Amino acid sequence: MVHQYKNNGYDIVLDVNSGAVHVVDDVTYDVIAAVAEHPELKDEEICAKLKDRYPETDIREAAAEVQQLKDSGELFTEDVYEPHIMDFKKRPTVVKALCLHIAHDCNLACRYCFAEEGEYHGRRALMSYETGKQALDFLIANSGNRKNLEVDFFGGEPLLNFEVVKQLVAYGREQEQLHDKHFRFTLTTNGVLLDDDVMEFANREMDNVVLSIDGRKEVHDRMRPFRKGAGSYDLIVPKFQKFAESRGQKQYYVRGTYTHFNTDFSKDVLHLADLGFEQISVEPVVAGPEDEYALTAEDLPILFEEYDNLAKEMIKRKKEGKEFHFFHFMIDLEGGPCVYKRLSGCGSGTEYLAVTPWGDLYPCHQFVGNEDFLMGNVKDGVTNTAVRDEFKCCNVYAKEKCRGCFARFYCSGGCAANAYNFHGSITDAYDIGCELQKKRIECAIMIKAAEQNI
Numbered sequence: 001m002v003h004q005y006k007n008n009g010y011d012i013v014l015d016v017n018s019g020a021v022h023v024v025d026d027v028t029y030d031v032i033a034a035v036a037e038h039p040e041l042k043d044e045e046i047c048a049k050l051k052d053r054y055p056e057t058d059i060r061e062a063a064a065e066v067q068q069l070k071d072s073g074e075l076f077t078e079d080v081y082e083p084h085i086m087d088f089k090k091r092p093t094v095v096k097a098l099c100l101h102i103a104h105d106c107n108l109a110c111r112y113c114f115a116e117e118g119e120y121h122g123r124r125a126l127m128s129y130e131t132g133k134q135a136l137d138f139l140i141a142n143s144g145n146r147k148n149l150e151v152d153f154f155g156g157e158p159l160l161n162f163e164v165v166k167q168l169v170a171y172g173r174e175q176e177q178l179h180d181k182h183f184r185f186t187l188t189t190n191g192v193l194l195d196d197d198v199m200e201f202a203n204r205e206m207d208n209v210v211l212s213i214d215g216r217k218e219v220h221d222r223m224r225p226f227r228k229g230a231g232s233y234d235l236i237v238p239k240f241q242k243f244a245e246s247r248g249q250k251q252y253y254v255r256g257t258y259t260h261f262n263t264d265f266s267k268d269v270l271h272l273a274d275l276g277f278e279q280i281s282v283e284p285v286v287a288g289p290e291d292e293y294a295l296t297a298e299d300l301p302i303l304f305e306e307y308d309n310l311a312k313e314m315i316k317r318k319k320e321g322k323e324f325h326f327f328h329f330m331i332d333l334e335g336g337p338c339v340y341k342r343l344s345g346c347g348s349g350t351e352y353l354a355v356t357p358w359g360d361l362y363p364c365h366q367f368v369g370n371e372d373f374l375m376g377n378v379k380d381g382v383t384n385t386a387v388r389d390e391f392k393c394c395n396v397y398a399k400e401k402c403r404g405c406f407a408r409f410y411c412s413g414g415c416a417a418n419a420y421n422f423h424g425s426i427t428d429a430y431d432i433g434c435e436l437q438k439k440r441i442e443c444a445i446m447i448k449a450a451e452q453n454i
Helices: 026-037 043-050 056-071 082-089 129-141 158-179 196-205 217-223 233-246 266-274 297-319 339-344 385-392 416-423 431-451
Strands: 002-007 010-015 021-024 097-101 148-154 182-189 206-212 252-258 279-284 352-355 360-362
Touching: 002 026, 002 431, 010 026, 010 431, 021 026, 021 431, 026 043, 026 056, 043 056, 097 129, 129 148, 129 158, 148 158, 158 182, 158 196, 182 196, 196 206, 196 233, 206 233, 217 233, 217 252, 233 252, 252 266, 266 279, 266 297, 279 431, 297 431
Parallel strands: 097 148, 097 352, 148 182, 182 206, 206 252, 252 279
Antiparallel strands: 002 010, 010 021, 352 360
């Protein structure tokens, strides 16, 4: 299976199963298209098909190059993963990451928040040290031989419970020595309570920090106000700038959400870059049609053009020495994720679990509050193994929409929560999200092609 597209003057061919990417000329591009449509074509038939567009010598030369790529396993390769999918399903389950809901409470009232101002369809609560301690013990006990473990302090707003965050990090460091483990702690914050003490602690203990900001002041303040309506942009921007610099512009990213209200989101990305941020993620909102800020199918052509414009501007800025990184354009064409991650993504419900303030376990933060997906608790472990087994079988071959999609080994089937919320099944796929993901992958590959000429 191959995927072909043209972007920013480049003719690009992706061999889906091998991951090989080829930047070719027009004649080779069209020869590959002809072979993809009719694999049985001989050189004479290809020449007859393309004779009105190219000289015969060029067609034959291109056909020979295509054959060489096929012979070397770089084009029209077979899928080596699907025959082993049953082995993949039978793999031992170990937990390697927890999303600790350290605070089901928030000091902002973001309009698009899936957590309902931090309450997650339930009550406001802060996680106790004892519950958090049990969560870390659960992670260690269920991590098998895996040494590196990840814990994200999440909310709501986790800095509302900062003292417990510090206590749990200290406990985790103690346990590292006892169990030959290493904790990779991360923190997600809206920045309202960010101060010098938090920055100093985070720079010492947090492997990564996510800073929530949507972009331009008018965009951010419209969607991320305080509960009484005032905007939060002016308060957080100088803090975030100071924090990013204190981390040497590494091991953080500013993360925003764009909506139907700012389909010109590339301006928000560039605004953040102009503020000095070098690690940026601005992602599409996921919302139902009843929400006025929800993205629609009619928005897609506009959004595609925005991604194209952003990619071109990033190439331009890199040439000028003003490079920044955009999370959704970061792609490894040589190594990339392991086969398990390529097939099943984030590992929600199996390797990755969310923990509520009272210790309940869910497949991920977006399922918290849906009792159908309650898996157990940190004291007793995973008792609802049916949910775990359902997620264990969730992979790109279990999703009909993914089986023939060129992006399947990059998006790994997309978000299970989004699929469930829109279609009632974790083995479906969120259609608007799929279209945007495919476009981002195309742009990311094009940037890699352009970098060869910088």
